[in-house]
Amino acid sequence: MTDAEPGWELYRSFLGVLKEGSLSGAARSLGLTQPTVGRHVEALEQALGLALFTRSQLGLAPTEAALALEPYAETLAATAAALLRVAQSQGDGVRGTVRITASEVVGVEVLPPILAALREQHPGLMVELALTSRVEDLLKREADIAVRMVRPSQDVLLARRVGTIELGLHAHEDYLGRHGTPRSLRELMNGHAIIGFDRETAFLRGLRKELGPLRRDAFALRADSDLAQLAAIRAGYGIGICQVGLARRDARLIRVLPKDLSLPLDTWVAMHVDLRDSPRCRVAFEAVAEGLRRYIEGEVS
Known part of the structure; x- marks a missing residue:
């Protein structure tokens, strides 16, 4: 050495x-x-x-x-x-690059119009969008801003709760037309194609009680990608879990058994406290937080 x-x-x-x-x-x-x-x-x-x-x-x-x-x-x-x-953000005005991390579904289905409006307002701002279910480490600056479904616990993070994203069971109307709508969890488990995860994560293990009988061996299609599960629901493959707000945008997606399964997920936007005086991070943080709030409250379609 x-x-x-x-x-x-x-x-x-x-x-x-x-x-x-x-x-x-x-x-x-x-x-x-x-x-x-x-x-x-x-x-x-x-x-x-x-x-x-x-x-x-x-x-x-x-x-x-x-x-x-x-x-x-x-x-x-x-x-x-x-x-x-x-370094790229130095100078007058809002400029430079901001790196935002979110889950696949939020990054693909929810954030694009929010980021498009942000870009129109601040054309000197560039966005890096990291889509992953892994919790990016804001302390190590792997990202500037994070959208998380759990409350950040580190004191050095500036975090804002923007609301609750509800998850529920949904199916395409074509699937329900062919197979009928289950009236109970027993009917769901015994007579329907269920879409779910392949590998159980720590997050899913924490939801075992809420998921009830929905286990890997019961699924007719298994995928660890939430986007793949959503695509299968939209294609009429079977019944799966998706965000209620997303299903609300498509009249062909029908919620089933809402009283039997409702998963409310607290939604947070976080960034390192050292970035609060950064113009690029401050405007992006506010835009993402406000955009998610409006999505959660059904103010946008």
């Missing part, structure tokens, strides 16, 4: 190889040449005194040391990206 501190570009190439599994893949994703990426990885290995990859039939396999370093390198990457967003 050398005394010289490795430069960020070495860790950047290291992460690229980790994600792509090869020097060529990392080079394409980073906009570098393959020899440059190879030199970066070798230089990092020499600087740290560690072997980071071994060659296999499938490409470059990370060593145990590489996997141990991965979360720290990802923190460096998030910090570097946040630094660039802040």
